[in-house]
Amino acid sequence: MANKVIIGDNKDVMTNGNHLDSSYKVIYLDPPYNTLTTKSYNDAEDSDLWMEQIEDRLTLCKKYLHNAGVIFISIDDSEIATIRFLCDKIFGKKNFLGTFITRQATRSNSKHINTIHEYVVCYAKDKTKVQPWKVKRLDTEDGEWMRNLMNNVRSLYDKDINSANDYLKKYIKESGLTWLRNYNLIDENGDIFFASDLSTPSNPRTVDIPEINLHLEPLDKRGWTSDKRLVELHNKGLLHYRNGRPYEKKYLYDAEDNCPSILNFYSRQGTKDLKDLGLDGLFDTPKPVELLKHLF
Ligand SMILES: C[S@@+](CC[C@H](N)C(=O)[O-])C[C@H]1O[C@@H](n2cnc3c(N)ncnc32)[C@H](O)[C@@H]1O
DSSP: OOOOOOOSOHHHHHHSGGGSOSOEEEEEEOOOOOOSOOTTTTOOOOHHHHHHHHHHHHHHHHHHEEEEEEEEEEEOTTTHHHHHHHHHHHHOGGGEEEEEEEEOOSOOSOSSSOOOEEEEEEEESSGGGSOOOEEEGGGSTTHHHHHHHHHHHHHHHHHOHHHHHHHHHHHHHHHOOTTTTTOOEEOTTSOEEEEEEOEESSOOOOEEEGGGTEEEOOOSSOEEOOHHHHHHHHHTTOEEEETTEEEEEEEGGGOEEEOOSEEEEETTHHHHHHHHTTOTTSSSSOOOHHHHHHHO
């Protein structure tokens, strides 16, 4: 799909929608924060006027949003309350997805609280149509101890399988982490996984797949996952057998969690990103490339 840049007043552009597609999956807004301080563009509006202008734009944005689409709005403490109020009104409270907190600066000018964060407010056009937002746990702050744990288990496993198992079980117990409890198995490469059940809430059935040498008797009350999935898992080496029953191997390095609200992006990084692209100073307050990638 071709990219398009439209330069103009955003209200005009959206009102005369000829240039635009009818439904966007993601809209990201980086509006003036109304801090009354920025000299580089007109950010010294009167608060009521700012609110009126933003309300117009948000209403237009909603019109262009796909039914499963989401809108992200960067803002700081000056107008976060107004943005939440307007978005609740326009998109509905029930479509509020959450607010990310991200680092803005290392110091603020404030005399009381050294505010170094800003926000990205997220709303859906229809929250029920938006899939859960997942991140790999390895990419979160859990990543460091997870890597250490995986490395330690792997090197112990090379020497002595039992001590690797003992170490893992002790680690899980001492960590007190409920989600980690299931990851109590180690494969032949020394990788940690959990055995995920392959029965489903359906009618009991017999499984007979000679090509992968799998025969399963019906369970009492539940069915088995499809033959297709069993063959796929077998071919990928992801079947684990316990007492003649197959389970899916789910690896610790693939573990996911809901996206955390505190993000580790640093707004000032945007200026550096622009410089690296050879576009030094083209915009005054660019956002970090990685933040946008994360949101998209
Ligand atoms: C917080 S800054 C975001 C800047 C952006 N991240 C960048 O680096 O260029 C807000 C921007 O909105 C622009 N702006 C304000 N009112 C506008 C309007 N009615 N239509 C289009 N842009 C507008 C300002 O000129 C300013 O560049």
